[in-house]
Amino acid sequence: MKLGRIAIAAALAAMLAVTGCAAGGSNGGGAFDWPEDGEPGGAGNLVIAGPGTELATIEPGEAGSAGHAAPVLRNVIQSLLTRNTETNEIEPLLATEWEAVDDLTWQFTLRDDVTWHDGTPFNAETAAAALTYMWNPEFPYSGNFVTGNATFSAADEYTLEVKLDEPDSLFPARMTIIGLPSPTQIAEAPDTLTSNLIGTGPYKFVSWTPGTDLKLELNTDYFDAKPGMYDTVDWVFREESQVRAQLVQTGEANLAIDTTPEQCAGAESDTATCVEYTTSGFRFIRPDYYNQEVLGDPRIRQAIAYAVDREGITSAFISPSSTVADNPGPVGMVGFSDDVETYAYDEDKAKELVAEAKADGVNTDLPLTVKYRTDFFPGIDDIAQTVVTNLNAVGLNAQVQAMPDAEGLAEYRQGIEPNSIDTITPDRGNIWIATTSNDLLDFFQPGDTLLSCTGRFSVYCNEDFQAEYEAALPLIGDERQEAFADLWKKFYESEVPILPIGYAVNQLVVGSTTQITPRSDGFLPLDEAVGAHPTDQ
Amino acid sequence: MLIYSLKRLAAAFLVIFLVLTAIFFVTQLLGDPVTLVLGDTATPTQIAAVRARLGLDQPLLQQYWQFLVNAAQGSFGDSFWQQQPALQIVFSRLPATFLLAGVAMLVMVPIGVLLGVIAAYRQGSWIERLVNVLSIVSSSLVNFWVALMLILVFAVTLRWLPTSGYGEPQHLVLPVATLSLLQIGVLAQITRTSVAEQLQSQFVSAARARGLSPVRVMLRYALRNALIPIFTVAAGMLIGLMTGAVITEVVFGWPGIGRLLLQAIQDGDLPLIQATVFVSASILVVLTLLVDLAYVRLNPRVRIQ
Numbered sequence: 001m002k003l004g005r006i007a008i009a010a011a012l013a014a015m016l017a018v019t020g021c022a023a024g025g026s027n028g029g030g031a032f033d034w035p036e037d038g039e040p041g042g043a044g045n046l047v048i049a050g051p052g053t054e055l056a057t058i059e060p061g062e063a064g065s066a067g068h069a070a071p072v073l074r075n076v077i078q079s080l081l082t083r084n085t086e087t088n089e090i091e092p093l094l095a096t097e098w099e100a101v102d103d104l105t106w107q108f109t110l111r112d113d114v115t116w117h118d119g120t121p122f123n124a125e126t127a128a129a130a131l132t133y134m135w136n137p138e139f140p141y142s143g144n145f146v147t148g149n150a151t152f153s154a155a156d157e158y159t160l161e162v163k164l165d166e167p168d169s170l171f172p173a174r175m176t177i178i179g180l181p182s183p184t185q186i187a188e189a190p191d192t193l194t195s196n197l198i199g200t201g202p203y204k205f206v207s208w209t210p211g212t213d214l215k216l217e218l219n220t221d222y223f224d225a226k227p228g229m230y231d232t233v234d235w236v237f238r239e240e241s242q243v244r245a246q247l248v249q250t251g252e253a254n255l256a257i258d259t260t261p262e263q264c265a266g267a268e269s270d271t272a273t274c275v276e277y278t279t280s281g282f283r284f285i286r287p288d289y290y291n292q293e294v295l296g297d298p299r300i301r302q303a304i305a306y307a308v309d310r311e312g313i314t315s316a317f318i319s320p321s322s323t324v325a326d327n328p329g330p331v332g333m334v335g336f337s338d339d340v341e342t343y344a345y346d347e348d349k350a351k352e353l354v355a356e357a358k359a360d361g362v363n364t365d366l367p368l369t370v371k372y373r374t375d376f377f378p379g380i381d382d383i384a385q386t387v388v389t390n391l392n393a394v395g396l397n398a399q400v401q402a403m404p405d406a407e408g409l410a411e412y413r414q415g416i417e418p419n420s421i422d423t424i425t426p427d428r429g430n431i432w433i434a435t436t437s438n439d440l441l442d443f444f445q446p447g448d449t450l451l452s453c454t455g456r457f458s459v460y461c462n463e464d465f466q467a468e469y470e471a472a473l474p475l476i477g478d479e480r481q482e483a484f485a486d487l488w489k490k491f492y493e494s495e496v497p498i499l500p501i502g503y504a505v506n507q508l509v510v511g512s513t514t515q516i517t518p519r520s521d522g523f524l525p526l527d528e529a530v531g532a533h534p535t536d537q
Numbered sequence: 538m539l540i541y542s543l544k545r546l547a548a549a550f551l552v553i554f555l556v557l558t559a560i561f562f563v564t565q566l567l568g569d570p571v572t573l574v575l576g577d578t579a580t581p582t583q584i585a586a587v588r589a590r591l592g593l594d595q596p597l598l599q600q601y602w603q604f605l606v607n608a609a610q611g612s613f614g615d616s617f618w619q620q621q622p623a624l625q626i627v628f629s630r631l632p633a634t635f636l637l638a639g640v641a642m643l644v645m646v647p648i649g650v651l652l653g654v655i656a657a658y659r660q661g662s663w664i665e666r667l668v669n670v671l672s673i674v675s676s677s678l679v680n681f682w683v684a685l686m687l688i689l690v691f692a693v694t695l696r697w698l699p700t701s702g703y704g705e706p707q708h709l710v711l712p713v714a715t716l717s718l719l720q721i722g723v724l725a726q727i728t729r730t731s732v733a734e735q736l737q738s739q740f741v742s743a744a745r746a747r748g749l750s751p752v753r754v755m756l757r758y759a760l761r762n763a764l765i766p767i768f769t770v771a772a773g774m775l776i777g778l779m780t781g782a783v784i785t786e787v788v789f790g791w792p793g794i795g796r797l798l799l800q801a802i803q804d805g806d807l808p809l810i811q812a813t814v815f816v817s818a819s820i821l822v823v824l825t826l827l828v829d830l831a832y833v834r835l836n837p838r839v840r841i842q
Contacts, residue, residue, distance in 0.1 A: 056618060056804065194620060210619050211630075211792045211800065212703065238701060238790045239799075242685060246693050246700045374803070406805030 040225030041218045043531025046514070048072060048235045048524070049244040050257035055237075058208055059194040060181040061139030071257060072235050075526040076117075076216065077179035077199030080108055080127070080160075081172055085280075085520040088332040088441055090172050094122070094180065094200060095160070103167040108160040108175070113223045116182040117204045124154030124161075129183035131160075144449065144456065145174045145440070169476040173440045202527040203233055211237065228530040241378065248272045248509040254531070255516065255524070256509035260378045261319045264507035273510045279520050281437035281504040282325045283318060283377070285387065286450070287496075288430040288459045294366050294396070295429060299353045301496040304431070305343035307350035307394040313386050314502030317379035325500035327488065328438070328446035330520070335443025335484025341493050350394040358395075368398045372433040373408030377504070384433050391431075398431070413457060435504060439521060443484035444473065451497050460497040545829050549822045554605075556818040560811050561604050565597075608815065614808040618801070623812035627794060631816070633703060634793035637716070637786070638778035640709055645717040645724060646771055652721065653728020653767075654760060657736060658751075668725055675722030684715045684788040701790040712789045716782055720774050727770045731763035738762075765836055772828040779824060780817040 055069050056062070060077055062069050080095040095108040114122035129152075137146040148166050155161040164171065182198035189196075197205040202222040206215040216233040219225065236253065238244045241260060245267040247253035256267070264274035287304060289295030310324045326342045327333065358364045368391065372384045384400050391398040403411060412432055438445050447469055453461035465487070472483035491497055508518050516529040571587045588594050591614070592603055607613065613623040656668035691711060692700040702708045735741060736759050744754045783795035790796075794813055801809035 210626075211797060212790075236702070236790065239787045239796075243688065243701050243788060243790070246688055250692050250696060250700055252699055252702070404803045404805065406803065410805070 036227060038227040040220050040222070040227060041229050041231045043228055043230045044232075046230035046233045046255070046526070046529065046531065047247070047253040048233065048255045048257065049238050049247045049253040050241075050255075050259075051237075055208070055210070055214070057194050058197050058205075058214070059139070060134065060179050060197065060199075061136075061142035071522050071524045072214070072216075072233070072526075073197060073205075074179070074201070074523050075203045075233075076197050076201045076205050077181060078201045079177060079179050080110075080175040083173075083176045083439075083441070083521065090176060093176075094127070095175070098172055098175075101161075104164045106162040106164070106171055107155060108162070110158040110160055111223060112158050114200050115221060116184070116198055116200050117219060118182050118184055118198050120182050120184040122200055123157050124159055125157075126183045127160050127180060128152035128154055129186065130180040131162075131178065133183070133186045134178050134180065142178045145177045147448075167474060169474075169480070170440055170442055170444060173442065177439055202229070206232075213237065222527065224527055226527065226530075228532075229527065230529060230531050233526065245272075245509045248511050251511065254511040254514040257506070257524070258378065259507045259509060261505075261507055264509055267509045271512050273512065275508045275510055275518060276319060276321055276505055277508070277518050277520060278322070278330070279437065279504045279506050279522055280330050280439060280441065281435055281522075282328070282330070283383065283433070283435045283501040283504060284325070284328070285499040285501060286432040286434055286457075286459065287499070288428055288432065292428055294362060294364055294368060295431070297357045297362050298495055299357045300362065300364070300396075301499075302343070303350040303353035303357070303394060303396070304391065305496050305499050306346045306353070307390045307396075308387055308499065308501070309345045309390055310343075310499075310501050311345060313383050317382045317386070318502045319505035319507075322502045322505040325503050326492065328450065328498065328500060329441065329443065330438060330503060333438055333441045333443060334481050335447075335488060336481075337485040337489045337492075340485075340489040343496075343499070347394055354395045364395060365397050366429060368396060368429040368431055370398055370400045370431045370433065371408065371411070372400075372402060373405045373412070374402045375405065376408070377435050378507075380433055383501070387431070387433065437504075437521065443488065446498075447484075462491065462495065462497070465491050465495075465497070541833065542830060545826050549826050552822050553815075553819060556822075557605060557608050557815065558601075560814050560818075561601055564807050564811055608811075613812040613815065616801075616809040616812075617806045618804050618809060623806075623808035624816070626809060627797065627812045627816045630792055630794045630797045633791060634779060634782075634786075634795070637709070637712055637782065637791060637793060638775060641713045641716040641720075641778055642771070642775055644713055645720045645774070648717070649721040649724025650728045650760075650767060652725035653730075654732055654755060656725065656729040657732035657759075658755060660733060665729070668729065672722035672726045672729075675718050676720075676726070677722075678719055680715055680719050680782075680784050681788065683718055684711070684785060687711045687714055688788075701788070703790065703792055708789075708791075712782075712785050712791055715785050715789075716778065724767070724770060724774075728763065728767050731766045732759050735759040735763045765832070768828075768831070768835060772824065772831075776821050776824045779820045 051071075058069055058073060078094055080093060081090050081098065082093040083089070084091050094114060095110050097109040099107055101107055108127075110122065110124055110127060112123075116122060116126070120126055131150075131152045134142060135146055135150050135152070137143045139146075148164060148168065150165075151163040153161050153163075162171070168174075179199060181193065185192060185196070185198045195208065199205075202219055202225060203216040204219050206217050208214045214235040216235070218229055218231050236247075238247065241258060242263050244253070244256040245259045245263040248256045249267050249269055249272045251271055259267070261276070264276070268274050285304070285308065287295045287301055289301060294300055314322045314324050324342065326340050327336050329336060354364055370384050370388050370391070372380050374381070381402060384402070388398045388400045411430075412434070436446065436450070447455070449455045449457050451460050451465065452458055452469055453466050468483075468487050468490075472480060472487060475483055506518065506522060508516075508524075510516060513532040514529060515532070516524060516526075518524060571584050571591070571593065585594075592600055595603070611624055615621060616623045616626055619626055652668050652671070656665040659665050688700050688711060691698045698707055698710050699705075701711075732755075740762075741754060741758050744758050745751075749757075780794075782793070783799055785791065786793045786796040787799060794817060798810065798813040798817070800806075801813055
């Protein structure tokens with residue numbers, strides 16, 4: 001694989017040179033009509049190339065939220081509400097209004113012009129059936145957003161009532177994540193839920209051929225169907241990101257997702273445009289220091305924070321337009337701390353901290369392994385190599401290990417059973433390079449997964465942090481913002497539970513005959529995508 | 538001939554048994570399949586239930602025996618990824634692999650042999666030197682680089698061919714060209730050496746002395762006797778292509794078993810890994826058996842032995 005990567009680098013270097021020579025001779029360009037009137041559809045077939053990793057499933061929990069499936073399949077399955085990623089405000093989707101009747105009761109007024117793709121009418125009763133099924137913490141991804149018990153029922157034909165067993169100010173935010181599959185499918189054909197996605201969105205699922213493609217068709221009955229929308233969608237899977245970008249350059253595809261910044265920029269031509277957009281996610285370092293001699297010392301964790309050249313890494317391997325992150329979420333997140341102290345790259349300071357710990361008896365020669373999941377996100381191998389170099393430069397003993405995706409995920413959570421991190425062995429010296437998103441735009445999300453003692457991916461368990469975190473959870477509004485911001489500032493500056501590196505910037509190569517605006521949550525809103533027709537000139 | 542064939546057949550079964558044994562024990566090292574099946578939200582109860590369903594709560598030797606019994610019945614279980622019988626998924630990918638390998642062989646063998654024959658016939662000429670240089674260059678290329686360069690030139694710059702994909706005849710051109718460019722040089726070199734050696738032999742001199750035409754001397758005497766090493770190399774290439782041209786399939790989005798195996802490994806999909814390796818090994822064994830039997834036809838000395 002190493003040779004393969006060297007070959008890729010050599011090939012890319014040669015290609016960039018050749019592409020530079022060829023750009024002027026592109027046969028693309030020209031004038032286009034962007035239809036504004038008429039019947040919905042009419043733009044023909046939209047071809048989307050990507051992602052790098054094949055879909056593991058199209059079951060509703062995975063499709064309705066983040067992950068590889070979400071950018072496209074959220075156009076099939078929809079949630080009650082959606083997030084305006086420009087303003088961070090929650091907005092209507094399948095529900096037009098919502099309110100908290102009391103601390104434990106929420107009511108949602110549903111649209112009356114929606115039908116599931118299998119013909120099942122959409123109303124409070126069927127929506128309740130769908131959400132009752134989906135409110136399950138064991139489902140992939142969407143299960144991460146399920147906490148406590150909830151009872152869904154119909155107050156009237158188009159009013160959905162939700163009873164909770166504990167107050168939850170984030171409940172509307174959760175309803176932007178959890179998609180609603182067809183209740184008829186749930187009741188009559190549950191075995192098909194992993195292979196046939198039936199939702200209410202602007203596109204209907206047609207077929208999925210693993211390893212080849214996934215096909216959708218326009219739902220002409222969709223309440224917001226517009227002229228110029230694509231009639232069909234062909235989502236083709238290509239592991240090689242360079243090829244994905246080239247598919248758009250040649251006009252074989254309209255969109256390419258998950259390319260590197262260089263490939264995206266290299267695809268710029270008469271026929272393709274590179275669009276970069278900051279996402280709600282961030283790359284980070286998770287030192288698995290629970291019970292570990294070296295990483296367990298806060299001075300070593302601070303040394304790591306000073307030693308890692310986050311600015312260089314962010315600029316070189318995430319995107320020149322990205323910025324260093326010192327918060328576990330984007331600006332606008334509830335709990336974002338404006339005045340948290342950053343750890344500026346300072347090798348001398350890091351060496352001092354390592355030496356200080358060593359003088360106090362910490363065996364800093366113990367091996368540390370910087371681990372990552374291959375192809376988890378673009379540039380991850382370069383980031384891991386740089387982190388190792390940075391750590392060794394300040395006197396730590398680090399090495400790098402790449403792992404296949406599934407094996408890496410298993411080890412990432414190895415020993416972290418729900419509600420317990422006590423099974424982690426004392427000699428575990430892993431430092432993970434990873435990424436996560438913050439779809440709820442609330443400190444709760446990284447808190448619940450990465451920072452609390454019960455977090456699904458957490459190796460952090462500090463009693464003081466836990467107590468303050470739990471005390472802040474029920475708060476709402478400014479109190480919640482202030483409590484979480486203070487909590488993060490206090491423990492990031494003293495403990496470095498995790499080390500954010502930089503905000504994720506995604507690249508989208510867009511063909512010249514397609515108009516689409518990607519969202520910061522990675523979702524490609526195809527109901528807003530418009531296909532052009534070349535004019536006669 | 539019959540005894541020879543039976544012996545080779547028995548050896549083939551032994552190899553498949555050893556491959557199955559290796560598959561079983563090597564895949565034990567890949568990690569806990571239950572974690573891979575259940576993902577990151579499994580409870581201990583769920584883990585125990587799946588462990589029992591997959592028979593992983595049994596002693597290792599019992600699991601091994603059950604694996605052999607199931608394999609003999611063509612069952613490797615359902616793919617974790619696609620929730621379908623793993624062997625069925627592998628078989629669904631075989632036509633794409635066979636098509637790519639078959640067309641590549643049809644292109645590379647005639648061209649490689651022709652270049653080698655010309656080089657041997659025109660020894661010392663600029664044609665031989667050119668063929669030598671081309672052979673060394675092509676056999677030194679890395680297929681990843683070749684694939685990306687072909688895409689850049691013929692798809693991105695000239696717009697003559699699609700960058701990747703499957704289903705239309707034009708989708709075959711670039712992957713076949715990639716595979717062929719890498720192998721033609723090797724074939725040409727082997728052919729040149731082998732034919733040149735034959736051209737020095739007494740029976741070729743005698744044929745020339747009898748006034749036979751150069752073409753007839755080449756085809757009937759020199760090339761025919763030079764076929765054994767050429768056949769050996771070509772058969773090796775065919776086996777390599779049939780068992781999965783992983784990088785070429787990945788770059789061009791070709792849905793063959795090489796790409797399938799890579800995906801299965803990335804996903805930790807043990808049933809699919811086992812089924813793919815088993816099918817690849819079986820193809821290798823069958824082709825090797827056929828090659829051995831073909832030797833008997835091609836080389837009378839093997840028949841006598």
